[in-house]
Amino acid sequence: MTATTDSLPFLPFALPEIGEEEIAEVVDTLRSGWVTTGPKARKFEEAFSAYLGDTSLQSIAVNSATAGLHLALEALGIGPGDEVITTTHTFTATAEVVRYLSADVKLVDIDPATLNIDPAAIEAAITPRTKAIMPVHYAGLAMDMDAIFAIANKHGLKIVEDAAHALPTTYKERLIGTLQSDAVVFSFYANKTMTTGEGGMLVTRDAQLAARAKVMRLHGINRDAFDRFTAKVPSWYYEIVAPGFKYNLTDIAAALGLHQLQRVSGFQVRREQIASRFDEALADLPLILPPRPQHAGDLHSWHLYVVRLKDEAGINRDQLIDSLFADGIGVSVHYIPLHLHPYWKERYDLRAEQFPHSQKAYERMLTLPLYTRMSDDDVERVIKAVRKAFGRA
Numbered sequence: 001m002t003a004t005t006d007s008l009p010f011l012p013f014a015l016p017e018i019g020e021e022e023i024a025e026v027v028d029t030l031r032s033g034w035v036t037t038g039p040k041a042r043k044f045e046e047a048f049s050a051y052l053g054d055t056s057l058q059s060i061a062v063n064s065a066t067a068g069l070h071l072a073l074e075a076l077g078i079g080p081g082d083e084v085i086t087t088t089h090t091f092t093a094t095a096e097v098v099r100y101l102s103a104d105v106k107l108v109d110i111d112p113a114t115l116n117i118d119p120a121a122i123e124a125a126i127t128p129r130t131k132a133i134m135p136v137h138y139a140g141l142a143m144d145m146d147a148i149f150a151i152a153n154k155h156g157l158k159i160v161e162d163a164a165h166a167l168p169t170t171y172k173e174r175l176i177g178t179l180q181s182d183a184v185v186f187s188f189y190a191n192k193t194m195t196t197g198e199g200g201m202l203v204t205r206d207a208q209l210a211a212r213a214k215v216m217r218l219h220g221i222n223r224d225a226f227d228r229f230t231a232k233v234p235s236w237y238y239e240i241v242a243p244g245f246k247y248n249l250t251d252i253a254a255a256l257g258l259h260q261l262q263r264v265s266g267f268q269v270r271r272e273q274i275a276s277r278f279d280e281a282l283a284d285l286p287l288i289l290p291p292r293p294q295h296a297g298d299l300h301s302w303h304l305y306v307v308r309l310k311d312e313a314g315i316n317r318d319q320l321i322d323s324l325f326a327d328g329i330g331v332s333v334h335y336i337p338l339h340l341h342p343y344w345k346e347r348y349d350l351r352a353e354q355f356p357h358s359q360k361a362y363e364r365m366l367t368l369p370l371y372t373r374m375s376d377d378d379v380e381r382v383i384k385a386v387r388k389a390f391g392r393a
Helices: 020-032 039-052 065-075 092-100 119-125 145-155 207-217 225-230 251-282 317-326 342-347 356-364 376-389
Strands: 058-062 083-087 104-108 130-134 158-162 183-187 200-204 305-309 365-368
Touching (some): 020 251, 039 058, 039 200, 065 092, 065 183, 065 200, 065 207, 083 092, 092 104, 119 145, 145 158, 251 305, 251 376, 317 365
Parallel strands (some): 083 104, 158 183
Antiparallel strands (some): 183 200, 305 365
Protein backbone atom coordinates (compact mmCIF):
# COMPACT_ATOMS: atom_id res chain seq x y z
CA MET A 1 0.00 0.00 0.00
CA THR A 2 1.10 3.57 -0.62
CA ALA A 3 2.35 5.25 2.55
CA THR A 4 0.94 8.64 3.56
CA THR A 5 2.90 11.53 4.99
CA ASP A 6 2.41 10.26 8.56
CA SER A 7 3.46 6.71 7.57
CA LEU A 8 -0.02 5.25 7.99
CA PRO A 9 -1.07 2.96 5.14
CA PHE A 10 -3.55 4.27 2.59
CA LEU A 11 -7.11 3.48 3.65
CA PRO A 12 -8.95 2.25 0.55
CA PHE A 13 -12.49 3.24 -0.27
CA ALA A 14 -13.79 -0.35 0.02
CA LEU A 15 -12.58 -3.86 0.83
CA PRO A 16 -14.57 -7.11 0.99
CA GLU A 17 -14.55 -9.19 4.16
CA ILE A 18 -13.77 -12.79 3.24
CA GLY A 19 -13.53 -15.33 6.07
CA GLU A 20 -12.04 -18.78 6.44
CA GLU A 21 -15.47 -20.37 5.86
CA GLU A 22 -15.73 -18.77 2.44
CA ILE A 23 -12.18 -19.82 1.57
CA ALA A 24 -12.82 -23.41 2.67
CA GLU A 25 -16.05 -23.54 0.65
CA VAL A 26 -14.26 -22.32 -2.48
CA VAL A 27 -11.50 -24.90 -1.96
CA ASP A 28 -14.14 -27.60 -1.54
CA THR A 29 -15.71 -26.47 -4.81
CA LEU A 30 -12.41 -26.62 -6.64
CA ARG A 31 -11.80 -30.13 -5.32
CA SER A 32 -15.32 -31.28 -6.18
CA GLY A 33 -14.73 -31.13 -9.90
CA TRP A 34 -17.85 -29.00 -10.42
CA VAL A 35 -16.79 -25.37 -10.72
CA THR A 36 -19.38 -23.85 -13.06
CA THR A 37 -23.11 -23.58 -12.35
CA GLY A 38 -24.06 -26.63 -10.32
CA PRO A 39 -25.09 -27.81 -6.86
CA LYS A 40 -23.71 -24.84 -4.94
CA ALA A 41 -25.35 -22.28 -7.20
CA ARG A 42 -28.65 -24.08 -6.68
CA LYS A 43 -28.06 -24.24 -2.91
CA PHE A 44 -27.25 -20.52 -2.89
CA GLU A 45 -30.52 -19.74 -4.67
CA GLU A 46 -32.46 -21.79 -2.13
CA ALA A 47 -30.62 -20.15 0.76
CA PHE A 48 -31.35 -16.69 -0.62
CA SER A 49 -35.09 -17.33 -0.84
CA ALA A 50 -34.97 -18.76 2.68
CA TYR A 51 -33.15 -15.65 3.92
CA LEU A 52 -35.88 -13.45 2.46
CA GLY A 53 -38.38 -15.60 4.33
CA ASP A 54 -41.00 -15.95 1.59
CA THR A 55 -41.60 -19.40 0.11
CA SER A 56 -43.46 -17.91 -2.87
CA LEU A 57 -40.26 -16.25 -4.11
CA GLN A 58 -37.89 -17.75 -6.65
CA SER A 59 -34.24 -16.65 -6.56
CA ILE A 60 -32.22 -16.93 -9.77
CA ALA A 61 -28.44 -16.60 -9.48
CA VAL A 62 -26.72 -14.63 -12.24
CA ASN A 63 -23.21 -13.38 -12.93
CA SER A 64 -24.06 -9.71 -12.25
CA ALA A 65 -26.92 -7.49 -11.21
CA THR A 66 -26.75 -6.04 -14.72
CA ALA A 67 -27.56 -9.49 -16.07
CA GLY A 68 -30.44 -9.83 -13.63
CA LEU A 69 -31.96 -6.50 -14.65
CA HIS A 70 -31.64 -7.42 -18.33
CA LEU A 71 -33.27 -10.82 -17.79
CA ALA A 72 -36.13 -9.29 -15.79
CA LEU A 73 -36.97 -6.71 -18.44
CA GLU A 74 -36.65 -9.24 -21.26
CA ALA A 75 -38.96 -11.65 -19.45
CA LEU A 76 -41.50 -8.86 -19.00
CA GLY A 77 -41.55 -8.33 -22.76
CA ILE A 78 -39.87 -4.93 -22.86
CA GLY A 79 -38.79 -4.20 -26.42
CA PRO A 80 -38.61 -1.70 -29.31
CA GLY A 81 -40.99 1.22 -28.92
CA ASP A 82 -41.32 0.79 -25.15
CA GLU A 83 -40.11 3.23 -22.51
CA VAL A 84 -38.75 2.46 -19.05
CA ILE A 85 -38.47 5.20 -16.41
CA THR A 86 -35.53 5.30 -14.03
CA THR A 87 -33.38 7.82 -12.19
CA THR A 88 -30.52 9.78 -13.70
CA HIS A 89 -28.71 9.37 -10.37
CA THR A 90 -27.50 5.80 -10.75
CA PHE A 91 -24.79 3.71 -12.34
CA THR A 92 -25.22 3.25 -16.07
CA ALA A 93 -26.11 -0.45 -15.69
CA THR A 94 -29.62 0.46 -14.53
CA ALA A 95 -30.37 2.23 -17.79
CA GLU A 96 -28.19 0.38 -20.28
CA VAL A 97 -30.16 -2.86 -19.94
CA VAL A 98 -33.17 -1.04 -21.39
CA ARG A 99 -31.14 -0.21 -24.48
CA TYR A 100 -30.03 -3.86 -24.79
CA LEU A 101 -33.68 -4.51 -25.64
CA SER A 102 -33.90 -1.58 -28.09
CA ALA A 103 -36.36 0.16 -25.76
CA ASP A 104 -35.93 3.75 -24.61
CA VAL A 105 -34.98 5.15 -21.23
CA LYS A 106 -36.76 8.07 -19.60
CA LEU A 107 -34.45 9.57 -16.98
CA VAL A 108 -35.97 11.62 -14.18
CA ASP A 109 -34.72 13.63 -11.23
CA ILE A 110 -34.32 12.66 -7.58
CA ASP A 111 -35.85 13.77 -4.31
CA PRO A 112 -33.15 16.04 -2.82
CA ALA A 113 -33.90 14.81 0.70
CA THR A 114 -33.41 11.08 0.01
CA LEU A 115 -31.43 11.05 -3.28
CA ASN A 116 -33.89 8.37 -4.43
CA ILE A 117 -36.01 8.77 -7.56
CA ASP A 118 -38.78 11.38 -7.19
CA PRO A 119 -42.22 9.73 -7.53
CA ALA A 120 -43.73 12.99 -8.82
CA ALA A 121 -41.11 13.06 -11.57
CA ILE A 122 -42.04 9.49 -12.51
CA GLU A 123 -45.69 10.45 -12.82
CA ALA A 124 -44.83 13.44 -15.01
CA ALA A 125 -42.67 11.33 -17.33
CA ILE A 126 -45.26 8.67 -18.15
CA THR A 127 -46.37 8.45 -21.80
CA PRO A 128 -48.42 5.89 -23.74
CA ARG A 129 -45.12 4.13 -24.47
CA THR A 130 -44.17 3.67 -20.80
CA LYS A 131 -44.14 0.04 -19.76
CA ALA A 132 -42.05 -0.16 -16.59
CA ILE A 133 -40.46 1.71 -13.68
CA MET A 134 -37.00 0.87 -12.34
CA PRO A 135 -36.55 2.47 -8.90
CA VAL A 136 -33.10 2.37 -7.29
CA HIS A 137 -32.66 2.08 -3.52
CA TYR A 138 -29.81 4.57 -3.50
CA ALA A 139 -26.95 3.88 -1.05
CA GLY A 140 -29.12 1.29 0.73
CA LEU A 141 -32.02 3.57 1.71
CA ALA A 142 -35.41 2.15 0.73
CA MET A 143 -37.46 4.01 -1.87
CA ASP A 144 -40.94 5.23 -1.04
CA MET A 145 -42.33 2.01 -2.46
CA ASP A 146 -45.97 2.80 -1.63
CA ALA A 147 -45.74 5.78 -3.98
CA ILE A 148 -44.15 3.61 -6.68
CA PHE A 149 -46.84 0.94 -6.34
CA ALA A 150 -49.60 3.53 -6.52
CA ILE A 151 -48.20 4.96 -9.76
CA ALA A 152 -47.66 1.54 -11.30
CA ASN A 153 -51.16 0.37 -10.41
CA LYS A 154 -52.73 3.55 -11.73
CA HIS A 155 -50.98 3.29 -15.11
CA GLY A 156 -50.65 -0.48 -15.48
CA LEU A 157 -46.83 -0.47 -15.30
CA LYS A 158 -44.35 -3.18 -14.34
CA ILE A 159 -41.82 -2.62 -11.54
CA VAL A 160 -38.25 -3.92 -11.52
CA GLU A 161 -36.39 -2.80 -8.40
CA ASP A 162 -32.67 -2.14 -8.72
CA ALA A 163 -31.71 -3.34 -5.26
CA ALA A 164 -27.96 -3.47 -5.93
CA HIS A 165 -27.40 -1.42 -2.76
CA ALA A 166 -30.28 -2.80 -0.71
CA LEU A 167 -29.36 -5.99 1.13
CA PRO A 168 -30.58 -6.19 3.87
CA THR A 169 -32.64 -3.01 3.55
CA THR A 170 -36.22 -3.04 4.81
CA TYR A 171 -39.32 -1.04 3.92
CA LYS A 172 -42.00 -0.95 6.59
CA GLU A 173 -40.08 -3.76 8.28
CA ARG A 174 -40.22 -6.03 5.20
CA LEU A 175 -37.01 -6.94 3.43
CA ILE A 176 -36.50 -5.43 0.00
CA GLY A 177 -37.12 -8.35 -2.31
CA THR A 178 -40.37 -9.40 -0.62
CA LEU A 179 -42.68 -6.58 -1.73
CA GLN A 180 -45.13 -6.68 -4.66
CA SER A 181 -42.76 -5.67 -7.47
CA ASP A 182 -42.55 -7.89 -10.54
CA ALA A 183 -38.84 -8.45 -9.98
CA VAL A 184 -36.04 -7.33 -7.67
CA VAL A 185 -32.34 -7.57 -8.49
CA PHE A 186 -29.46 -7.61 -6.01
CA SER A 187 -25.72 -7.18 -6.61
CA PHE A 188 -22.85 -9.14 -5.08
CA TYR A 189 -20.05 -7.09 -6.64
CA ALA A 190 -16.83 -6.79 -4.64
CA ASN A 191 -17.78 -3.59 -2.78
CA LYS A 192 -21.40 -4.48 -2.00
CA THR A 193 -22.83 -5.44 1.40
CA MET A 194 -22.01 -9.08 0.59
CA THR A 195 -19.97 -10.40 -2.29
CA THR A 196 -19.45 -13.31 -4.63
CA GLY A 197 -16.70 -11.37 -6.43
CA GLU A 198 -19.01 -10.80 -9.37
CA GLY A 199 -22.62 -11.88 -9.21
CA GLY A 200 -26.23 -11.03 -8.57
CA MET A 201 -29.65 -12.46 -7.78
CA LEU A 202 -32.95 -11.97 -9.57
CA VAL A 203 -35.91 -12.49 -7.23
CA THR A 204 -39.52 -12.85 -8.33
CA ARG A 205 -42.75 -14.58 -7.37
CA ASP A 206 -43.92 -14.54 -11.03
CA ALA A 207 -43.52 -18.16 -12.16
CA GLN A 208 -43.59 -17.27 -15.87
CA LEU A 209 -40.96 -14.56 -15.43
CA ALA A 210 -38.76 -16.96 -13.48
CA ALA A 211 -39.09 -19.70 -16.08
CA ARG A 212 -38.18 -17.33 -18.91
CA ALA A 213 -35.23 -15.87 -16.99
CA LYS A 214 -33.85 -19.35 -16.26
CA VAL A 215 -33.98 -20.28 -19.95
CA MET A 216 -32.47 -16.99 -21.12
CA ARG A 217 -29.79 -17.09 -18.42
CA LEU A 218 -27.98 -19.87 -20.29
CA HIS A 219 -28.22 -19.55 -24.08
CA GLY A 220 -31.96 -20.19 -24.33
CA ILE A 221 -31.49 -23.88 -23.52
CA ASN A 222 -34.68 -25.57 -22.39
CA ARG A 223 -32.94 -27.88 -19.90
CA ASP A 224 -30.76 -27.14 -16.90
CA ALA A 225 -27.11 -27.92 -17.70
CA PHE A 226 -26.53 -29.23 -14.17
CA ASP A 227 -29.34 -31.75 -14.59
CA ARG A 228 -28.05 -32.84 -18.01
CA PHE A 229 -24.50 -33.42 -16.83
CA THR A 230 -25.34 -35.20 -13.57
CA ALA A 231 -28.09 -37.49 -14.85
CA LYS A 232 -27.49 -41.23 -14.43
CA VAL A 233 -29.16 -42.01 -17.76
CA PRO A 234 -28.45 -40.51 -21.22
CA SER A 235 -29.64 -36.90 -21.04
CA TRP A 236 -27.66 -35.21 -23.75
CA TYR A 237 -30.60 -33.92 -25.76
CA TYR A 238 -31.72 -30.30 -25.40
CA GLU A 239 -33.34 -27.62 -27.52
CA ILE A 240 -32.60 -23.93 -28.04
CA VAL A 241 -35.91 -22.16 -27.67
CA ALA A 242 -34.65 -18.55 -27.76
CA PRO A 243 -31.45 -16.59 -28.47
CA GLY A 244 -30.37 -16.45 -24.85
CA PHE A 245 -27.42 -15.03 -22.95
CA LYS A 246 -24.46 -16.27 -20.88
CA TYR A 247 -25.48 -15.01 -17.46
CA ASN A 248 -25.07 -18.01 -15.15
CA LEU A 249 -23.30 -17.81 -11.77
CA THR A 250 -20.46 -20.28 -11.19
CA ASP A 251 -20.28 -22.61 -8.21
CA ILE A 252 -17.00 -20.95 -7.23
CA ALA A 253 -18.82 -17.64 -6.84
CA ALA A 254 -21.82 -19.29 -5.18
CA ALA A 255 -19.48 -20.89 -2.64
CA LEU A 256 -18.55 -17.40 -1.47
CA GLY A 257 -22.19 -16.36 -1.45
CA LEU A 258 -23.33 -19.21 0.75
CA HIS A 259 -21.26 -17.96 3.67
CA GLN A 260 -21.48 -14.23 2.91
CA LEU A 261 -25.27 -14.56 3.07
CA GLN A 262 -25.02 -16.05 6.55
CA ARG A 263 -23.01 -13.00 7.64
CA VAL A 264 -24.90 -10.23 5.86
CA SER A 265 -27.09 -9.30 8.84
CA GLY A 266 -24.00 -9.01 11.03
CA PHE A 267 -22.31 -6.97 8.33
CA GLN A 268 -25.27 -4.56 8.43
CA VAL A 269 -24.91 -4.12 12.19
CA ARG A 270 -21.26 -3.12 11.80
CA ARG A 271 -22.05 -0.79 8.91
CA GLU A 272 -24.77 0.83 11.03
CA GLN A 273 -22.27 1.33 13.85
CA ILE A 274 -19.82 3.07 11.54
CA ALA A 275 -22.54 5.24 9.99
CA SER A 276 -23.76 6.26 13.45
CA ARG A 277 -20.24 7.21 14.49
CA PHE A 278 -19.85 9.31 11.33
CA ASP A 279 -23.20 10.98 12.05
CA GLU A 280 -22.12 11.84 15.58
CA ALA A 281 -18.63 13.10 14.70
CA LEU A 282 -19.49 15.07 11.56
CA ALA A 283 -22.76 16.66 12.70
CA ASP A 284 -21.24 20.08 13.39
CA LEU A 285 -19.57 20.37 9.97
CA PRO A 286 -21.11 22.18 6.98
CA LEU A 287 -22.25 18.88 5.50
CA ILE A 288 -25.59 17.29 4.66
CA LEU A 289 -25.33 13.83 6.18
CA PRO A 290 -27.11 10.79 4.71
CA PRO A 291 -30.85 10.50 5.35
CA ARG A 292 -32.18 7.85 7.69
CA PRO A 293 -35.06 5.48 6.85
CA GLN A 294 -38.49 7.03 6.48
CA HIS A 295 -40.18 4.52 8.77
CA ALA A 296 -39.14 3.78 12.35
CA GLY A 297 -37.62 0.35 12.78
CA ASP A 298 -36.49 0.01 9.17
CA LEU A 299 -32.96 -1.04 8.22
CA HIS A 300 -30.64 0.95 5.99
CA SER A 301 -28.03 -1.38 4.45
CA TRP A 302 -25.40 1.40 4.56
CA HIS A 303 -23.80 0.27 1.33
CA LEU A 304 -22.65 3.88 0.92
CA TYR A 305 -22.15 6.81 3.26
CA VAL A 306 -22.67 9.87 1.05
CA VAL A 307 -22.15 13.42 2.34
CA ARG A 308 -22.91 16.69 0.56
CA LEU A 309 -21.28 20.06 1.13
CA LYS A 310 -23.55 22.86 2.27
CA ASP A 311 -23.47 26.31 0.65
CA GLU A 312 -21.38 27.69 3.52
CA ALA A 313 -18.78 24.87 3.37
CA GLY A 314 -15.96 27.20 2.29
CA ILE A 315 -14.42 24.50 0.07
CA ASN A 316 -15.75 22.63 -2.92
CA ARG A 317 -16.19 18.91 -3.40
CA ASP A 318 -12.98 18.40 -5.39
CA GLN A 319 -10.93 20.27 -2.80
CA LEU A 320 -12.35 18.04 -0.09
CA ILE A 321 -11.49 14.93 -2.11
CA ASP A 322 -7.93 16.17 -2.68
CA SER A 323 -7.52 16.88 1.03
CA LEU A 324 -8.73 13.42 2.01
CA PHE A 325 -6.51 11.64 -0.49
CA ALA A 326 -3.55 13.70 0.74
CA ASP A 327 -4.29 12.27 4.19
CA GLY A 328 -4.43 8.73 2.83
CA ILE A 329 -8.22 8.33 2.76
CA GLY A 330 -9.80 6.79 -0.33
CA VAL A 331 -13.16 8.28 -1.30
CA SER A 332 -15.40 8.19 -4.36
CA VAL A 333 -18.39 9.93 -5.97
CA HIS A 334 -21.76 8.20 -6.40
CA TYR A 335 -22.62 9.06 -9.07
CA ILE A 336 -21.73 11.11 -12.08
CA PRO A 337 -25.39 11.35 -13.16
CA LEU A 338 -26.32 9.69 -16.42
CA HIS A 339 -27.43 12.98 -17.98
CA LEU A 340 -23.78 14.11 -17.94
CA HIS A 341 -22.39 11.10 -19.80
CA PRO A 342 -21.94 11.53 -23.57
CA TYR A 343 -24.03 8.53 -24.64
CA TRP A 344 -27.12 9.40 -22.58
CA LYS A 345 -26.73 13.14 -23.05
CA GLU A 346 -26.50 12.90 -26.81
CA ARG A 347 -29.06 10.16 -27.39
CA TYR A 348 -31.80 11.93 -25.46
CA ASP A 349 -30.62 15.56 -25.81
CA LEU A 350 -30.35 15.91 -22.05
CA ARG A 351 -29.39 19.09 -20.19
CA ALA A 352 -28.30 19.52 -16.59
CA GLU A 353 -31.12 21.96 -15.89
CA GLN A 354 -33.63 19.15 -16.48
CA PHE A 355 -32.26 17.43 -13.36
CA PRO A 356 -31.53 20.24 -10.87
CA HIS A 357 -31.55 18.08 -7.74
CA SER A 358 -29.28 15.37 -9.14
CA GLN A 359 -26.97 17.97 -10.64
CA LYS A 360 -26.64 19.93 -7.40
CA ALA A 361 -26.10 16.75 -5.38
CA TYR A 362 -23.43 15.54 -7.80
CA GLU A 363 -21.50 18.80 -7.62
CA ARG A 364 -21.37 18.65 -3.81
CA MET A 365 -21.23 14.96 -2.91
CA LEU A 366 -18.62 12.39 -2.06
CA THR A 367 -18.73 8.93 -0.52
CA LEU A 368 -16.64 8.15 2.55
CA PRO A 369 -15.16 4.70 3.21
CA LEU A 370 -17.61 2.43 5.02
CA TYR A 371 -16.99 -1.31 5.13
CA THR A 372 -16.86 -4.01 7.77
CA ARG A 373 -13.10 -4.50 7.68
CA MET A 374 -12.61 -0.94 8.94
CA SER A 375 -11.36 -0.88 12.51
CA ASP A 376 -12.50 1.73 15.00
CA ASP A 377 -9.11 3.42 14.45
CA ASP A 378 -9.79 3.49 10.69
CA VAL A 379 -13.13 5.14 11.31
CA GLU A 380 -11.48 7.77 13.52
CA ARG A 381 -8.85 8.38 10.83
CA VAL A 382 -11.60 9.21 8.35
CA ILE A 383 -13.31 11.51 10.83
CA LYS A 384 -10.05 13.28 11.66
CA ALA A 385 -9.24 13.80 7.98
CA VAL A 386 -12.69 15.19 7.18
CA ARG A 387 -12.61 17.56 10.14
CA LYS A 388 -9.06 18.66 9.21
CA ALA A 389 -10.25 19.58 5.71
CA PHE A 390 -12.70 22.04 7.29
CA GLY A 391 -10.13 23.36 9.77
CA ARG A 392 -11.91 21.57 12.65
CA ALA A 393 -9.31 18.94 13.57
